[in-house]
Amino acid sequence: MSLPQPLKSVYALADANSFYASCEKVFRPELEGKPVVVLSNNDGCVIAQSKEAKAALALYMCRPWFEVKEAAEQIGTIAFSSNYELYGAMSNRFVQTLRHFSPRVEVYSIDESFMDMTGLKRDLNVYGHEIKHTVRQWTGLPICVGFGHSKTLAKLANHCAKKQPGWDGVCDLTSLSVPELDHLLASLEISTVWGVGKRLERRLHAVGVTNVLRLKHADPKRIRDKFGVLLERTVRELNGEVWLELDQMMPEANQVMSSRSFGHRLDSLTDLQAAISFHAGNAAERMRKKGLYANAVYVFIQNSPHDEAPYYCGQQMIALPSPTNSTQQITKAALWLLNKVYQPGVYYLKGGVMLMELVAEGGQQRELFGFSQQDSKNHRLMGTIDQVNAKYGRGTVKTAAEGVRQDWQMRRVLKSPGYLHQWKDLLKVR
Amino acid sequence: MKTTPSASDQDLFHIPLPFYDIPVSAGQSRFPSPAQDYEIAEIDLNKQLITNPPATFLTRVTGDSMTGVGIYPGSILVVNRALKPRSSSIVVVLLDGELMVKRLYKHAGVVKLLSENPTYAPITLTEGQELMIWGVVTYVITATT
Numbered sequence: 001m002s003l004p005q006p007l008k009s010v011y012a013l014a015d016a017n018s019f020y021a022s023c024e025k026v027f028r029p030e031l032e033g034k035p036v037v038v039l040s041n042n043d044g045c046v047i048a049q050s051k052e053a054k055a056a057l058a059l060y061m062c063r064p065w066f067e068v069k070e071a072a073e074q075i076g077t078i079a080f081s082s083n084y085e086l087y088g089a090m091s092n093r094f095v096q097t098l099r100h101f102s103p104r105v106e107v108y109s110i111d112e113s114f115m116d117m118t119g120l121k122r123d124l125n126v127y128g129h130e131i132k133h134t135v136r137q138w139t140g141l142p143i144c145v146g147f148g149h150s151k152t153l154a155k156l157a158n159h160c161a162k163k164q165p166g167w168d169g170v171c172d173l174t175s176l177s178v179p180e181l182d183h184l185l186a187s188l189e190i191s192t193v194w195g196v197g198k199r200l201e202r203r204l205h206a207v208g209v210t211n212v213l214r215l216k217h218a219d220p221k222r223i224r225d226k227f228g229v230l231l232e233r234t235v236r237e238l239n240g241e242v243w244l245e246l247d248q249m250m251p252e253a254n255q256v257m258s259s260r261s262f263g264h265r266l267d268s269l270t271d272l273q274a275a276i277s278f279h280a281g282n283a284a285e286r287m288r289k290k291g292l293y294a295n296a297v298y299v300f301i302q303n304s305p306h307d308e309a310p311y312y313c314g315q316q317m318i319a320l321p322s323p324t325n326s327t328q329q330i331t332k333a334a335l336w337l338l339n340k341v342y343q344p345g346v347y348y349l350k351g352g353v354m355l356m357e358l359v360a361e362g363g364q365q366r367e368l369f370g371f372s373q374q375d376s377k378n379h380r381l382m383g384t385i386d387q388v389n390a391k392y393g394r395g396t397v398k399t400a401a402e403g404v405r406q407d408w409q410m411r412r413v414l415k416s417p418g419y420l421h422q423w424k425d426l427l428k429v430r
Numbered sequence: 431m432k433t434t435p436s437a438s439d440q441d442l443f444h445i446p447l448p449f450y451d452i453p454v455s456a457g458q459s460r461f462p463s464p465a466q467d468y469e470i471a472e473i474d475l476n477k478q479l480i481t482n483p484p485a486t487f488l489t490r491v492t493g494d495s496m497t498g499v500g501i502y503p504g505s506i507l508v509v510n511r512a513l514k515p516r517s518s519s520i521v522v523v524l525l526d527g528e529l530m531v532k533r534l535y536k537h538a539g540v541v542k543l544l545s546e547n548p549t550y551a552p553i554t555l556t557e558g559q560e561l562m563i564w565g566v567v568t569y570v571i572t573a574t575t
Contacts, residue, residue, distance in 0.1 A: 029524045029529070029562055029564055030524060030527040030528070030529075032562070092484075093483070093484035093485075094484070096483060096484035097484045097485070134512075137485070137511060137512060138482070138484050138485035138511050138512050139484055139485065139511070140511065419487075420487075426488050426489055426490040426506065427487065427488075427489040427490065427529070428489070428490050428491075428492050428529070429489045429490070429491055429492065429493075429507065429522050429529040429530055429531050430491075430492050430493035430495070430528060430529065430530040430531070
């Protein structure tokens with residue numbers, strides 16, 4: 001008699017393609033197949049491109065729009081100002097759709113979610129196509145799906161599904177034999193691995209770790225000694241060991257997230273305000289440590305999918321009038337969003353704040369009417385707050401939770417209508 | 431600071447109980463009110479009209495080609511993208527770069543888009559003409575004033 005084998009974990013990562021541009025295309029289906037770009041606040045820089053735009057204008061990402069406008073328009077590119085409210089709402093629909101395929105979904109970013117597929121008795125390749133097709137049909141968003149025995153492998157599978165045309169948008173690494181998997185890993189650059197940036201890649205190259213297979217076969221202990229515990233964890237995850245559970249995150253380069261389960265379920269707005277303020281301050285502080293400024297704030301609150309009550313996940317995003325690293329501004333924005341997503345009668349278990357579209361200090365413009373982060377007074381204040389909190393513990397100095405009026409003015413002349421938020425802006429059909 | 435046990439320490443153990451001035455029926459309080467079984471939620475239009483929220487979109491009609499089925503300029507259409515369009519479904523389609531609402535006709539390989547207004551002729555799709563069905567219309571909301 002043999003004991004039953006413990007189930008091997010299986011994770012999926014569903015990731016929307018060119019998310020912002022794809023959201024715009026849902027409401028402008030005539031733009032299918034055409035190059036589309038989305039611009040940052042105040043129409044400053046290109047922050048998203050459809051695949052058609054990527055093919056023709058690959059180098060234009062993150063470049064100022066006025067520099068690339070002429071070339072972009074020559075190939076018929078349609079440009080949009082960022083419509084973060086729309087993207088937040090579409091992200092919500094994306095996640096809601098994924099919940100039909102797994103009881104455990106973790107929102108990783110605005111356009112990516114992990115799903116726990118452990119124990120599912122289905123052909124994952126077929127299931128992945130079903131997910132992809134359903135999301136496309138229901139929400140209009142094109143996505144790719146990757147499966148792996150760890151989150152790191154699922155993320156890598158998603159990369160393959162997206163970049164290698166042979167997979168047709170769905171890549172199941174769990175179905176590959178070890179030689180097949182190793183053959184694939186040997187062909188992948190190290191920087192395709194979750195959490196490994198270009199700098200770390202160069203350092204790994206210097207010690208002969210030149211592809212993902214070599215990283216997988218590296219000695220975890222030596223990796224830890226030389227590169228730290230995070231990369232050791234990555235090596236173990238590449239070998240199919242689960243070191244990151246569903247709710248554990250790897251830091252993403254262009255965003256800072258602060259979220260966690262509340263100690264106990266919260267249903268009052270006041271309690272949630274306190275929690276969200278905490279996360280806003282925490283995220284802002286972590287962002288300042290990296291010397292970065294946020295262009296957008298994203299807030300989510302949810303109950304548990306295991307509750308008997310219906311699942312509710314409120315999430316919304318808002319653009320900031322100019323890039324900011326100010327705790328007050330970020331907290332204001334986060335609380336304003338919280339007010340919008342809060343529904344009474346729900347027992348919330350988890351919530352968080354994500355700061356997005358981060359830019360370096362130098363790359364920002366001065367706002368005419370808004371607050372400017374070059375403002376040395378605010379700069380000093382934030383520095384002082386961080387110092388006090390570092391010395392006396394987090395939360396020694398924090399912002400009083402204030403209400404926020406949406407009187408921010410921004411130049412967003414190319415912004416698409418509020419298709420999902422304004423009666424007057426509903427999609428028009430003849 | 432030095433303190434001696436005093437009345438203030440005693441006070442720590444004196445916890446005032448809240449007083450509720452409501453009638454309590456002895457012996458019954460552990461049981462939920464029998465009326466709870468009959469507590470039902472009030473009618474919610476969202477729930478009735480939007481059965482699949484992530485797949486449902488509201489759109490606004492601008493044309494008059496469907497007035498025969500109560501779709502007027504200014505009407506709001508509830509469009510469910512998850513439904514499979516069948517022959518005779520009312521659909522939002524993209525044709526020649528424009529979104530429009532029509533009745534779909536599919537029979538023996540012929541695809542037509544029918545209007546519900548005699549002043550509009552049916553559109554028969556020709557070879558090579560691309561039709562994209564954006565979603566299936568499930569409800570029409572029209573103001574009467």
